[in-house]
Amino acid sequence: xxxxxxxxxxxRVPRKQAAPRRKLLMSEILEQATQLFAERGYxxxxxxxxxxxxxxxxxxxxxxxxSKEELLVAMVEATSQEAASSLRAMxxxxxxxxxxxxxxxxRELVLQRANNPAQFRTLDRSEQALPSDIAERHLDSxxxxxxxxxxxxxxxxxxxxFRPLDSRVTALSIIGMCNWVAWWFHPAxxxxxxxxxxxxxxxxxxxxxxxxxxxxxxxxxxxxxxLLQQDLDYLARLLRVED
Amino acid sequence: xxxxxxxxxxxRVPRKQAAPRRKLLMSEILEQATQLFAERGYxxxxxxxxxxxxxxxxxxxxxxxxSKEELLVAMVEATSQEAASSLRAMxxxxxxxxxxxxxxxxRELVLQRANNPAQFRTLDRSEQALPSDIAERHLDSxxxxxxxxxxxxxxxxxxxxFRPLDSRVTALSIIGMCNWVAWWFHPAxxxxxxxxxxxxxxxxxxxxxxxxxxxxxxxxxxxxxxLLQQDLDYLARLLRVED
Numbered sequence: 329x330x331x332x333x334x335x336x337x338x339x340r341v342p343r344k345q346a347a348p349r350r351k352l353l354m355s356e357i358l359e360q361a362t363q364l365f366a367e368r369g370y371x372x373x374x375x376x377x378x379x380x381x382x383x384x385x386x387x388x389x390x391x392x393x394x395s396k397e398e399l400l401v402a403m404v405e406a407t408s409q410e411a412a413s414s415l416r417a418m419x420x421x422x423x424x425x426x427x428x429x430x431x432x433x434x435r436e437l438v439l440q441r442a443n444n445p446a447q448f449r450t451l452d453r454s455e456q457a458l459p460s461d462i463a464e465r466h467l468d469s470x471x472x473x474x475x476x477x478x479x480x481x482x483x484x485x486x487x488x489x490f491r492p493l494d495s496r497v498t499a500l501s502i503i504g505m506c507n508w509v510a511w512w513f514h515p516a517x518x519x520x521x522x523x524x525x526x527x528x529x530x531x532x533x534x535x536x537x538x539x540x541x542x543x544x545x546x547x548x549x550x551x552x553x554x555l556l557q558q559d560l561d562y563l564a565r566l567l568r569v570e571d
Numbered sequence: 572x573x574x575x576x577x578x579x580x581x582x583r584v585p586r587k588q589a590a591p592r593r594k595l596l597m598s599e600i601l602e603q604a605t606q607l608f609a610e611r612g613y614x615x616x617x618x619x620x621x622x623x624x625x626x627x628x629x630x631x632x633x634x635x636x637x638s639k640e641e642l643l644v645a646m647v648e649a650t651s652q653e654a655a656s657s658l659r660a661m662x663x664x665x666x667x668x669x670x671x672x673x674x675x676x677x678r679e680l681v682l683q684r685a686n687n688p689a690q691f692r693t694l695d696r697s698e699q700a701l702p703s704d705i706a707e708r709h710l711d712s713x714x715x716x717x718x719x720x721x722x723x724x725x726x727x728x729x730x731x732x733f734r735p736l737d738s739r740v741t742a743l744s745i746i747g748m749c750n751w752v753a754w755w756f757h758p759a760x761x762x763x764x765x766x767x768x769x770x771x772x773x774x775x776x777x778x779x780x781x782x783x784x785x786x787x788x789x790x791x792x793x794x795x796x797x798l799l800q801q802d803l804d805y806l807a808r809l810l811r812v813e814d
Contacts, residue, residue, distance in 0.1 A: 366699070453696050456609070491777070497770050500755050501748040508747025527740050534734070535778035552806035559802055563795035 350392075357382050357392055358406060361399045362447045370396070370457045401462055403451050408469035411440050415476040426484030427533055433477060434529040437506040442521035445510035477502055481536060490536040502532050593635075600625050600635055601649060604642045605690045613639070613700050644705055646694050651712035654683050658719040669727030670776055676720060677772040680749040685764035688753035720745055724779060733779040745775050 360381035364373040375396060379389040393399055418424075418432045441448055451466070458466060477499040484490030505528055515521060603624035607616040618639060622632040636642055661667075661675045684691055694709070701709060720742040727733030748771055758764060 493774070494770055497767055498774055500751065501771055501774055504748045504751025504754070505744040506747075508743065508750060511747070512743050524740055527737055528744055531736065531741055531744055531778050535774050539782040549806060549809050552802060552809050556799065556802040556806065559795060559798040563792060563799065566792045566795050 353382075354392055354402065355406075357384075357389070358399070358402055358447060362403070362450045365450050365454065366446060370400075370454050397459060397462070400451075400454065400458055401465075403447055404458075404462055404466045404469070407440070407444060407448050407451055408466050408473070411437060412469040412472035412476070414440075415473055419476045419480060426480055426487055426489055427537065429480045430477075430484065430536070431529045431533050433480060434502060434506060434532045435525045437473070437503070438509050438525040438528050439521055441506055441509040442513045442515055442524060445513060445515070448507070448510040473503060474499055484536065489538055491538050493536060498536060502535075505532065596625075597635055597645065598649075600627075600632070601642070601645055601690060605646070605693045608693050608697065609689060613643075613697050640702060640705070643694075643697065643701055644708075646690055647701075647705055647709045647712070650683070650687060650691050650694055651709050651716070654680060655712040655715035655719070657683075658716055662719045662723060669723055669730055669732050670780065672723045673720075673727065673779070674772045674776050676723060677745060677749060677775045678768045680716070680746070681752050681768040681771050682764055684749055684752040685756045685758055685767060688756060688758070691750070691753040716746060717742055727779065732781055734781050736779060741779060745778075748775065 357378065361373070361378050364377050364381060368377070373396070375389060375393070376386055378393070378399070379386045382389065393402065414436055415433050418436065419429060421429065421432075424432065455463065455466070474496075478495045481490060481493070481495035481499055485492055485495065509524070509528070513519075513521065513524060600621065604616070604621050607620050607624060611620070616639070618632060618636070619629055621636070621642070622629045625632065636645065657679055658676050661679065662672060664672065664675075667675065698706065698709070717739075721738045724733060724736070724738035724742055728735055728738065752767070752771070756762075756764065756767060
């Protein structure tokens, strides 16, 4: 690949290499750092430990991460900030109604947690070790996720598609369902995350959807007549039981 | 109170004092220990720190807790074991149907998390510091909670009251909704936990309940006639729109 030709004489990977390769190595660095933080704690881990685990020289690692703090920043970016920005993008899609949006948001959040469970939990555990500016970014992203989900619930309630519920409490419950995946789901080829994400998304929709209004499948006189037919059958059955 | 008269000359509180008072002081000890573990870490906290925070002499504290490990055991008992045993008791109640049971289980779990959020999170963060026998007890209790909730979902599905869902994934989602309360709820006189517990319980029931069958509120001919009346109103509205 062309970026190999750009390698300097000192053997360092230049900063301007192709984005996909950089992203891949960065994700490996984060994964190893997460593992080390979990085993030895944040304070008990050095950048040299991270370089050794990834199999990079320390000067080489410096091309990606210059301090332990930067590792935390990268974790915040990869977990809470990425979640917030992809949820924001989905919420703005004009082609989806609130039900479809909620399903998409939950699916996305579950997949993010299922694919990086250790990172999410390590970040959660290190919250008190985060420098205040990074903690602020992390909190901002968490608030953004809450805002997007609360917003979709409010849209659905106004449209009469969702029950008139307390959207904040329900949004926090939905976030809890998604985040908890990091505690119990172990990604493996035999256990793909997609079916789990699909079911949790369907459960979240079922939780909020308006069913009291007994809408027929089609809002037409024929649809209403179909409802009448069902209910007459039901009445007849009840009267037969009473006889 | 009579137990004051039993105080020994050395000023120690005797082990056989009345249970409510012992329980109250034990809960204060756990609360202070939780705070200290959160601030200084498990390793950075001594029993003397705990005694100082509670305002007990160290020999007096020894009547309640003999080691830091015992504090972890008490936390496991107060969080995961208490949750497991109260859920087990509710699940066995013959006077409740699966819907009522699910509502009661979720309500109970939310209240436990809402009333001891710091303790639950500290325990979660200290999981890797738990000695293996205590970790085993903790895991057993978590499994028991999962078993009770999965069991109620299975009962409801068999009875035709709940949708035919993957009861394990949905039970884990419900546990996530409840546990996450420890991350966002801050108990205060102005923010009582009960309304939050009620809403999360109602949300959990809504998530699983079977609605396709359009059951009337009462399975009587009058209930069926009420459904018919709704259908006629709906048909009339549709026809007016078409005119």
